[in-house]
Amino acid sequence: MAGQRPPLPIERSAPPASPYLSDLSDGPAGPTRDERLILTGPVPAGGRAAPAGAPADAQLVPVEWALWGKEPDVPGYRIMRCSSGGLGAADFHRFISRYASGVKETLPQYTVGWIPDGNGGPEYLAVAIHELADKDPARSGGRVRASRDREIEYIRLFCVRYADLARHRATYYDLVEALRDTQLPAQLAEPLQVGLPDLDPPHFTAAVCGFAESVAALLLTSRPVYILGAEGFAAVDRLRFIDYVMSLLPYGLRSTFSASTWASATARDLKLRLFFTNARRATEDGTCLHWGQPVAPELTAADLPVRHYVSWLEHGGSNALAELADQTKPFRFTADDVRKAIAELPHDRPVKDVLEGLADGLRRRDQPVVAAAVKRLRNQWRNNPPDAAGRLGFRQQVDRLGLLRPHPGLNQRTVQSVYRVLLNLAFENPMTYTGYCDLVDCAGGPPSGALRQEVLDPDRKFAAYIPWLLVWSSEGEFSDQELRDNLREQGIAATDPLREVQRDIGRVRKEHRAPVYDFAVNYLRVASPSPRAELRRLGYLTTTVDAAFPGDLKTQRIRLEDTLRFAYDGLLSDAQVREIYAQPGLTATPAFNAAVERLHRPPEEAPKPSRRPKRRPPEPPESGPEQSPRLRARRDREWVFTVRSGQVVVGLAGIIVLIAVVIVVLLLHLG
């Protein structure tokens, strides 16, 4: 055996080139916590007072314990003795077996882990101190140092209920320090009572902190992480580093965390999430990091919450650690729990991250994650309402993430809360027509269902008639009559909608033009005391119609014909036609001319056709000025096709006749 293995002094083997090593070895750069705050040792269960030197507010927490090792001349390791608390020897044995880290080159080493309750939930946190018995019998607790020529690796195991530890936000190092001198002699049987200080995580310099942040982020991927190249540090410093990594995560993750300051490179089936070792392991054993080397975590799409965590940490501010320590709700290192833990991160997270988290939660129908994101977005909107540029940015992200699309399978109220907060955050209120178009784009179509309900919420207003009409008239919930009545009740003047249409029709999308135009004209007809005069004054809306349906003569003509019919109660006489064209300010568009022509009553009634007109062969295309190039092209194609079809038929008939003639000639010849 190699003899006693003293802890390595930090200065001895730290390569001078690494900034991280100097971070740990220099006095001010190392952990700077005031160690006087830690109580120096436990007191037996009977003594309830905090030991001397304890902070005034320190409270005692019960600690169950076990000693693992070998008796002299008795083969095999086993639980030598343990406390008579809630945990039995089998529980301690199971913990030691599960978190065993293999052969250790040096002692002491430390392992931390957790013990589940009957339902598999976290109940105890445990710290195992792997060590040799002290050479001084007075300090060895009655343990022998070797048995049958072999040094004995003892494990002092201390278990504290997670709830007790979480109350103080105590670190593993706190626990080890508080129990360091407790040698667990044979006469001890009761659980110990230990005073713990409130959280004061170790502090490291920026370089070590950066490395620790990477480790913390990688732990959230649920893959184990192991670190090479830290052999030069004392085990207790590695324990402090583990503590620091965990202080960068929500405290609740400690409830199911396991780590060791050393694990054998050849040990199989390690159950540790974070450990130090000296050789690279198989890929499936975890992510390998080298102490002091920059880490760029490779995160996949599945690691979205981890990216958010990294982003949150960057923006966390000086109070981040304290806020993380307050997150004591237990979490596991599973993808689902990590997602939840990150969703509940304190402090404001970048809205971009929250929106991505929301999209992820919606996709997985994860109600708690969605609710947490909504809450966060709502706070963001209330505390820091975005300006126009901010809204635009959020809108683009909402569109990209499809957040305003339907979300089947989720609670209706949750979905409505999502829509509400997104509308507040990314859209103007009152809503303009441009805003409506953006909404249509984001939702992949006109707002419907829960989204429409949210847009129609009384708290939301409309800046103009057009978006109002488009939202209210969708889904057929209200008839035009009801909408018109509603407008009149609101005191909207008869010409107001039409005036807005005239003003904005050029930037209204094609699919919206017909309904908004038709509704506005109808409203004028219904709401105005003298609609005919108004229409005449407006020049029968010829320019508006031309602007609304450019190039579509038929659509224009139908609407103008309707207007003229309304204005003159049916067909037009010659006098009325003259009167129409004499109107000042009238712009006679081709469609208007066509409408007038169709409504113009002929001098005498044309004879009623006695039978269906004969089908005439298609005429060659005309190139009248009123025909659009598209229509002309279509007619050309039809004509050419028909003519060509006829030629083919004639050709075929000719061939058949020719064949028949040949057959007849042949028959005659043969005959």
Place this chain on the structure above:
Amino acid sequence: MTPRTPGPPPPAGPPPTRGITMLGASEAGKTSFLAALQIALLRQPDLGWSLTGDDQGSTLAMIGFMDAMSNQHAFPQPTVIRHENYRWSLIGEIPGVREWHWWGFRRRTRRIRISLDLVDGPGEASRGSNLLATTESEELVNSLARSAGIVLFFDPVLEAERGHAFQHLYGVLTLLRSQAAPHGKLPHFVAFCINKFDAVPIFRSAQALRILQYDEETGAPYVPGEYALEFFERLITRSRSDDASMIMPLLRQTFHEDRIRFFVTSAIGFYIDPAIREFDPADYQNHIPGKPARIRGGVYPINVIEPVLWLGRIVARMAGS
């Protein structure tokens, strides 16, 4: 019709995988045996085999073992609780291998590599009293079930003191048989190593039996394979427990007899004075008791390569390499 005579039993199927697992009581010398493997190869260069690590951890372990035993004169750290997995490879040359071509064959020296997937578990894992209760026992049984070969350690010194070898074997082998061969014998190949041959009482027993042969170079004694079984049968009569007499029947019941080989081994060997470089029958103790124990001089492993090479060749043949 002539009645059919019962034929030989059908050959057992090949074991599931390629690994080799060490099985034995705690302190039986499993880890020391593995640690001595590299030294043994270096001591016998004529064999033409060398050892290499297949992954970083296994390579470092090999280097660590060498450093501990030959430089620090210390025994390697014992395996505690967790199983250790050493992935090493034996690399050697086989002369005169026929290589067929269209015109016939020609003989060439072929370089081969035998992968050794060695699993070293804690002795407590095979303790009979709590086999079903601990994860390390479960892990050991699973590891054995996956292995093609087993190196089984018998420590005659411990057996004379405690007599627990049968307990360590019976529970594990019974569990293994119920898992891997519920109706028959296990397909594994077993190298049964009677360890700690360098211990004074064991060496004297062999001397008394007159089964020793001597190394040509150093003059160190060893027990050849053909006498190993006889030696074992003599040693179990010295056991503190009557159960030891059941070890051999248990092995025959569990494994095919032609798949068991006996070796009398020592990881550290006898003390060879570096000045004389010859075995001295009056001063041969290499193990110095203490807290912890130490190795007095150089390490001269006895029969350490042979069991591993035998199993390794079988495993390689099964793997088709």
